[in-house]
Amino acid sequence: MVDPTSDLNEDVDEDEAPRCAVCGDPVVSADHRVVTWVEEGSARTEHFCDATCRDEWDGP
Ligand SMILES: [Zn+2]
Structure with a gap:
């Protein structure tokens, strides 16, 4: 739960954080995972x- 009055999490702004591909939440956790792959010549x-x-996730 994020306290909107707190400035403790200013390292990552939720508006700028990437969104989870499964649940759509801002990915700000230290436990986050990143998957990269190449699709049609482009890095995804x-x-x-x-x-x-x-x-x-049901992707590559
Ligand atoms: Zn998620």
């Missing part, structure tokens, strides 16, 4: 909250 990247969302 998806972000996930944690290993649980990563396991639920």
Whole structure:
């Protein structure tokens, strides 16, 4: 739960954080996962909250 009055999490702004490809939440956790692959010659990247969302992903 994020306290909107807190400035403690200013390292990552939720508006700028990548969104989890599974649940759509801002990925600001230290446990987040990143998957990269090449599709049609372009580098693709998806972000996930944690290993649980990563396991639920139905992509490459
Ligand atoms: Zn997620």
